[in-house]
Amino acid sequence: MNTEKTRYGAAGAAAAFSLFLVCVLPAAPAHAAQEIWLGSESDHCGGVLHLKNRNNQWIKIERGNVTNVDVAIDGNGYWYWRCGSSNEKSRGTPNYRNRVKRLRVLHSENSRDIVFDCYDLLK
Numbered sequence: 001m002n003t004e005k006t007r008y009g010a011a012g013a014a015a016a017f018s019l020f021l022v023c024v025l026p027a028a029p030a031h032a033a034q035e036i037w038l039g040s041e042s043d044h045c046g047g048v049l050h051l052k053n054r055n056n057q058w059i060k061i062e063r064g065n066v067t068n069v070d071v072a073i074d075g076n077g078y079w080y081w082r083c084g085s086s087n088e089k090s091r092g093t094p095n096y097r098n099r100v101k102r103l104r105v106l107h108s109e110n111s112r113d114i115v116f117d118c119y120d121l122l123k
Contacts, residue, residue, distance in 0.1 A: 033121035038096040044112040047084025051105060058082065064109030070102050070121075079103065079116075092118045 049061040054072040061067050071079040077097030078089040091097045096118065104117040 033123045035102060036120040036122060038099060038118040038120055039092055041090055041092055041116045041118065043088070043090055043114045043116070045081075045083035045088075045107060045114050046112045047086075049105075049107045049114065050082040051103065052080040054101075061105050061107045061114075063107050065106075067105050068102060069105060071100065073098065073100055090116060096120070 050058040077091040099120040100118045101121045102119040
């Protein structure tokens with residue numbers, strides 16, 4: 001590739017990519033755990049969605065944004081969430097429901113759809 005004809009040249013492109021990494025991709029904590037994708041579950045919510053995290057706090061899930069929430073599941077494999085003022089619970093399929101430690105949640109901007117991507121964490 002002839003870098004003289006590119007907008008930034010090789011050094012500029014590398015700097016732009018580095019800026020992209022710093023501004024767009026969140027830095028991983030020093031103690032980051034490896035995520036193992038287990039599967040996806042779906043549900044529906046027409047109101048404001050909140051998910052209970054592992055510290056028993058309610059986390060608001062903004063529509064159209066993917067949000068990571070570390071959850072504590074109960075003895076039956078359920079995680080807890082609210083749609084408006086309605087308390088709800090969901091769980092994964094039997095082959096992995098007791099391994100769920102993190103949810104990557106997407107609440108659709110244009111519909112009531114919710115997708116819960118389920119992850120196990122290896123330290």
